[in-house]
Amino acid sequence: MTFDQSRLGKSGEAFAAAADQGRPALVGYLPVGYPDVATSIEAVVALTEGTDGTGCDVVEIGIPYTDPVMDGVAIQRAGTAALERGVHTRDVFPAVEAVAATGTPALVMTYWNLIERYGVRAFARDFAAAGGAGLITPDLTPDEAGEWCAASDEYGLDRVFLVAPSSTDKRLATTVRACRGWVYATAVMGVTGARAETSNAAPALVGRVRALGAGLPVGVGLGVSNGDQAAAVGATADGVIVGSALVSTLLAAEAAGTPGDLGALRALVSDLSAGVRRAERP
Amino acid sequence: MTTRLPDDQGHFDTFGGRFVPEALFAALDQLETEFRAAQADPEFQAELRSLLTDYAGRPSPLTEAKRFSAYCGNATVLLKREDLNHTGSHKINNVLGQALLTRRMGKTRVIAETGAGQHGVATATAAALFGLRCTVYMGEVDTQRQALNVARMQMLGAEVVAVAAGSRTLKDALNEALRDWVASVDDTHYIIGTVGGPHPFPEIVREFQRVISTETKAQMLERYGRLPDAVLACVGGGSNAMGMFADFIGDPEVALLGFEAGGDGVETGRHAATIAEGQVGVLHGMRTYVLQDSDGQTKESHSISAGLDYPGVGPEHAWLAATGRASYEPVTDTEAMEALKILTQTEGIMPAIESAHAVAGAMRVGRRIAETDPDARPVFVICLSGRGDKDVDTAIRWFGLDGSADKTAGNL
Numbered sequence: 001m002t003f004d005q006s007r008l009g010k011s012g013e014a015f016a017a018a019a020d021q022g023r024p025a026l027v028g029y030l031p032v033g034y035p036d037v038a039t040s041i042e043a044v045v046a047l048t049e050g051t052d053g054t055g056c057d058v059v060e061i062g063i064p065y066t067d068p069v070m071d072g073v074a075i076q077r078a079g080t081a082a083l084e085r086g087v088h089t090r091d092v093f094p095a096v097e098a099v100a101a102t103g104t105p106a107l108v109m110t111y112w113n114l115i116e117r118y119g120v121r122a123f124a125r126d127f128a129a130a131g132g133a134g135l136i137t138p139d140l141t142p143d144e145a146g147e148w149c150a151a152s153d154e155y156g157l158d159r160v161f162l163v164a165p166s167s168t169d170k171r172l173a174t175t176v177r178a179c180r181g182w183v184y185a186t187a188v189m190g191v192t193g194a195r196a197e198t199s200n201a202a203p204a205l206v207g208r209v210r211a212l213g214a215g216l217p218v219g220v221g222l223g224v225s226n227g228d229q230a231a232a233v234g235a236t237a238d239g240v241i242v243g244s245a246l247v248s249t250l251l252a253a254e255a256a257g258t259p260g261d262l263g264a265l266r267a268l269v270s271d272l273s274a275g276v277r278r279a280e281r282p
Numbered sequence: 283m284t285t286r287l288p289d290d291q292g293h294f295d296t297f298g299g300r301f302v303p304e305a306l307f308a309a310l311d312q313l314e315t316e317f318r319a320a321q322a323d324p325e326f327q328a329e330l331r332s333l334l335t336d337y338a339g340r341p342s343p344l345t346e347a348k349r350f351s352a353y354c355g356n357a358t359v360l361l362k363r364e365d366l367n368h369t370g371s372h373k374i375n376n377v378l379g380q381a382l383l384t385r386r387m388g389k390t391r392v393i394a395e396t397g398a399g400q401h402g403v404a405t406a407t408a409a410a411l412f413g414l415r416c417t418v419y420m421g422e423v424d425t426q427r428q429a430l431n432v433a434r435m436q437m438l439g440a441e442v443v444a445v446a447a448g449s450r451t452l453k454d455a456l457n458e459a460l461r462d463w464v465a466s467v468d469d470t471h472y473i474i475g476t477v478g479g480p481h482p483f484p485e486i487v488r489e490f491q492r493v494i495s496t497e498t499k500a501q502m503l504e505r506y507g508r509l510p511d512a513v514l515a516c517v518g519g520g521s522n523a524m525g526m527f528a529d530f531i532g533d534p535e536v537a538l539l540g541f542e543a544g545g546d547g548v549e550t551g552r553h554a555a556t557i558a559e560g561q562v563g564v565l566h567g568m569r570t571y572v573l574q575d576s577d578g579q580t581k582e583s584h585s586i587s588a589g590l591d592y593p594g595v596g597p598e599h600a601w602l603a604a605t606g607r608a609s610y611e612p613v614t615d616t617e618a619m620e621a622l623k624i625l626t627q628t629e630g631i632m633p634a635i636e637s638a639h640a641v642a643g644a645m646r647v648g649r650r651i652a653e654t655d656p657d658a659r660p661v662f663v664i665c666l667s668g669r670g671d672k673d674v675d676t677a678i679r680w681f682g683l684d685g686s687a688d689k690t691a692g693n694l
Contacts, residue, residue, distance in 0.1 A: 117578025190465035
């Protein structure tokens with residue numbers, strides 16, 4: 001797979017580096033503020049380390065939101081708890097700085113109202129200053145993204161938009177054209193959440209994006225919860241995105257009375273990291 | 283006002299649009315295409331008209347409220363009786379239209395969000411009539427305060443899902459319905475009950491509710507030979523108000539007055555007065571006024587009326603407010619309940635608490651006009667969007683009734 005260097009940005013370059021090793025990239029998600037801001041910053045750094053220093057190639061940091069329509073119960077629950085404990089949009093910046101300091105690109109995944117409220121250009125400025133790579137926007141499509149496209153151009157940030165199995169060819173082309181960094185393929189028609197079986201729609205969707213010849217990596221998300229699934233999804237995708245399963249380790253730690261215990265999180269990261277390294281690629 | 287709104291992207295100037303996951307765009311495009319085809323299809327229109335007439339009971343009467351008018355300065359108050367529709371509110375107008383669209387798209391299941399339960403009951407009713415599977419999402423708090431409507435929906439064959447996330451009210455029911463729809467869009471249509479959500483819903487719901495103002499205009503011209511000086515309606519998401527405003531937007535001599543839920547009073551922060559107190563933002567797929575904090579997190583709204591307890595508002599109302607064509611004022615719980623009692627005891631018509639906000643608005647505006655212009659004799663039409671049967675429990679608590687008789691006869 002050859003990528004278009006001019007469109008890779010910081011996060012796409014991490015995909016390209018993984019591809020140079022003959023494997024898909026691993027993308028891990030956690031929200032800032034859960035179980036508290038300080039622990040969540042340790043946790044996003046742990047995503048880059050696992051148990052043995054090898055972890056995610058790209059980190060996605062979520063900003064909790066009151067109305068997360070794209071998220072299943074695990075991410076909802078963590079986000080609601082984080083909001084009750086007083087997390088603010090600005091808390092994402094130290095988390096971004098901490099990840100960027102490890103050399104791993106940090107993206108922020110956020111519902112759009114939070115960015116509008118902060119000010120699109122102001123957020124781009126402060127986020128770039130913190131070392132952030134770009135934004136993933138689940139409820140903002142290129143149709144409404146004029147202001148964000150201008151701000152991301154000005155501050156050199158990646159724009160990762162989502163595509164879905166239901167996307168028409170026309171929309172797929174428009175969306176992929178608007179992306180910088182990589183393309184986020186939601187392989188399951190549904191909200192986030194670990195699933196026993198991942199989607200068989202993924203290879204078809206990845207193929208449709210690649211057929212556009214955009215030269216951008218394609219990450220596949222929604223449903224992956226362990227190394228075997230990561231290996232299976234990674235056989236056809238350029239990247240494997242994991243969120244709810246990682247969040248669930250933190251929910252379980254808190255339920256067990258040890259909210260600061262990142263052991264299960266690190267173990268899962270290492271399992272996933274091994275998974276993408278044994279993906280059998282065509 | 284000759285420009286067609288919304289535009290092709292669903293914008294009312296800067297409001298509206300589509301802020302939803304990409305996965306839903308194909309369904310929204312299909313819905314828009316089918317809606318435009320249906321609007322131009324005489325057979326579809328004839329079937330809808332027949333349902334509205336022979337099933338829902340339209341046209342709804344325009345009732346002159348003579349004794350109640352005495353509470354409104356020098357105004358003559360007329361009531362557009364949406365409370366007399368089948369299922370007890372204006373919600374049936376939109377639901378019948380969208381159920382026909384569902385069938386036209388070849389889908390077999392409908393989902394809906396509901397606050398007070400009126401839209402849920404209407405949707406469950408249409409689902410029964412059309413033989414569609416139906417799931418209604420309702421905030422857990424609302425299932426408790428509107429248990430009777432939960433039972434009605436279940437009797438109609440619908441599955442009712444209590445939503446335990448977030449504030450457990452209407453906004454969270456809407457979130458959960460959107461989550462269902464992302465996963466079920468192949469065979470499922472989401473019947474949104476208000477003039478909100480992503481394009482084309484605000485336009486579709488407005489067009490299916492437009493019948494309220496079309497009838498009102500004809501009834502006014504026929505009986506009074508003139509248009510009203512003002513039309514008044516309560517505004518939560520804003521569907522009955524949009525229906526009442528639609529045909530009058532182009533008549534500048536008719537004032538368009540919306541009344542939002544002021545809850546405990548806007549100064550307390552416990553209210554649902556989105557236009558009065560909100561800021562422009564994005565919620566539930568649309569850009570509009572939103573009750574939000576300084577981070578953009580949605581604030582919980584408060585109202586005695588579950589149907590108005592919503593922290594957003596339809597984008598066309600945001601536009602009408604921003605352009606000054608319509609004006610919006612908050613009405614508190616106390617004012618609404620007082621108006622409910624007065625209308626009930628002067629006219630024998632018990633309105634839904636939602637509609638009582640517009641009734642209170644008529645009293646306030648009528649008296650205001652009488653003070654500033656004692657010679658004016660304005661004519662108001664209030665959209666009486668629903669009946670109060672569902673609210674008797676709330677009335678019992680509010681007025682300190684206990685449901686026992688005043689006295690006993692027949693004892694020795």
